[in-house]
């Protein structure tokens with residue numbers, strides 16, 4: 346039985362109601378000009394995203410997964426190349442590496458921030474060299490909306506001559522020391538999947554870089570590896586374009602992103618103030634601003650608490666119930682050590698609670714009260 350007054354985990358309908366007029370007009374314009382593939386809105390969006398992030402080059406594409414794939418393709422990542430990724434992430438990060446025949450090497454994360462642990466990364470690099478692999482690339486993930494530790498990771502990458510591809514699928518709009526996601530690594534991939542901080546009404550993604558050659562190469566790969574002429578193929582690419590309709594929708598949504606981020610920041614602070622004494626609350630590193638893709642607490646008895654909350658009309662989600670190095674499809678790949686203790690522990694105790702810009706104060710307080718009661722009932 347569902348609770349009569351169930352809170353919505355991520356209220357995209359409320360967002361739509363707010364900008365419906367603009368969205369309808371934008372869609373109508375596309376239907377009018379009929380340039381469904383690489384129409385003018387695609388270029389316009391790329392310009393807007395470049396302005397927003399400060400990244401010199403922005404290439405929109407078909408999804409966050411394809412954004413990662415296109416950058417790896419452009420870097421000729423293949424057979425026996427080692428690519429270092431955190432084990433505690435969404436499967437796409439490892440999938441694109443494995444698809445190319447390269448080796449994802451799983452690294453542990455920090456128990457407070459959920460982000461790639463530079464020490465574990467360092468060990469993994471040394472271990473893969475010893476094992477005869479060819480280290481090529483690091484893919485830090487901005488999990489739950491907070492930027493990874495790029496200062497240290499970029500330094501390691503420079504020493505080891507590795508490419509840094511940021512998986513910013515959950516962090517569009519976030520920043521660290523005033524630098525916005527899209528400018529923190531050699532290249533950044535983001536996703537416009539509907540539930541992400543900037544989402545469209547279908548699949549979409551983008552690549553950000555200051556490297557002109559890389560940008561040029563990715564643009565070619567996005568359309569089957571063509572040169573400038575449609576039927577002149579210079580490399581093996583994919584069909585990786587963003588639909589014009591989705592670009593038109595994203596242009597509208599980008600205009601409210603900062604307000605939405607600010608609203609989530611207020612909610613996150615309210616949660617942390619109210620909950621920090623009874624559960625472990627997320628730690629945001631100094632001088633960085635999270636996009637709050639998720640607000641994730643850690644608690645023993647996670648499963649029982651989520652069940653109690655559900656019965657009280659509070660939806661929760663578990664990102665992620667199993668780290669990638671323990672997934673059937675990925676168990677065979679190397680990792681920093683036999684056990685990645687933090688990733689394995691997090692999978693058992695993380696719980697994401699509703700955090701969206703349209704969550705009213707009364708609902709926030711109801712969520713806080715129900716969590717307090719649920720935790721108390723477990724003691």
Ligand SMILES: *Cc1c(COP(=O)(O)O)cnc(C)c1O
Nearest residue numbers: 408409410435437514515536538
């Ligand atoms: C959502 C997500 C992706 C994949 O994005 P899609 O647009 O769904 O392909 C990749 N990495 C992370 C960390 C994600 O959260």
